[in-house]
Amino acid sequence: MQSRGLRLADPDVGAPARRGCAGPTDHKAVTVDGRTVMVPVHTGGASESPFFATAPDADGTSRLQRGAIPIANISFPKTPRFYALQTFDGIPYWKIAQLHGADVLATTVFQTCVRYGNRLTACQFCAIGESLAGGRTINRKTPEQLAEVARAAVLLDGVKHMVMTTGTPNFKDRGAALLTESAFAVRAAVDIPIQAQCASPEACFPAISRPDAVVAARARRCRPARTDTMVPMQPPFPFVPGEYRVRLAAYPHRSRTDVAVFPVARRAA
Ligand code: SF4
8 A cells, every 4th residue: 555555535534645845745644453654645656546545434434445345444643733833923833843644743953955956966856945945844943943842742642752854954964963952952841752864974073972962863864765774875876966975985984973972873773
């Protein structure tokens, strides 16, 4: 179903799906047998998928079918309540962070990138600027804003963990310091695990090496598959032309630095 997509009897079922823009795009969260996965629903392929979800009943349960054959009962996580809130200066919370899956709060703390906008350097799969251009997010989410939204998402919607990513603001720390100050603020507000993703920092900066920093800045993976691992070596050229210019020899050192600084990265490695 994740490859073929899903046709929906009710396209508005569950939380709204993003169309275009940064990911996860054109997908909906679907809960199957207690586990929530992201499934394409607005792609061209999904419109021809053999998988079909009936409209939800009064309990919010839909029947998943392959052709005419019933497979399972499924449900769709609802629009979270924190989406209805806004900051004192009028920024909707959903522009600061979004619900992914069933209980994950996700944000891009900095929505621009030194590589974006130049075809010679931008990653081919990336659409980080489209959400900003479309007015669906703000460029810089301050630590205070993130803490405010995270607190609401935990209290109102039972969010259990948070993912922070960032565009690459510079070629030195590549966003690690931004992620760290954001993580500190969120952890001061709510006690949830945080996974932070950025390209591998060039050096181990004091700002990111504090032992109590509850942030695992992990080398962001620049592959279309988007699996969640460190990048120990150079990713394939056609997809990430900018990163390809980083000397190959730098990668093993950077990975060792990441592993030394970030405990979660060490476990992942
Ligand atoms: S480095 Fe990250 S934000 Fe920048 S173009 Fe590549 S994927 Fe997009």
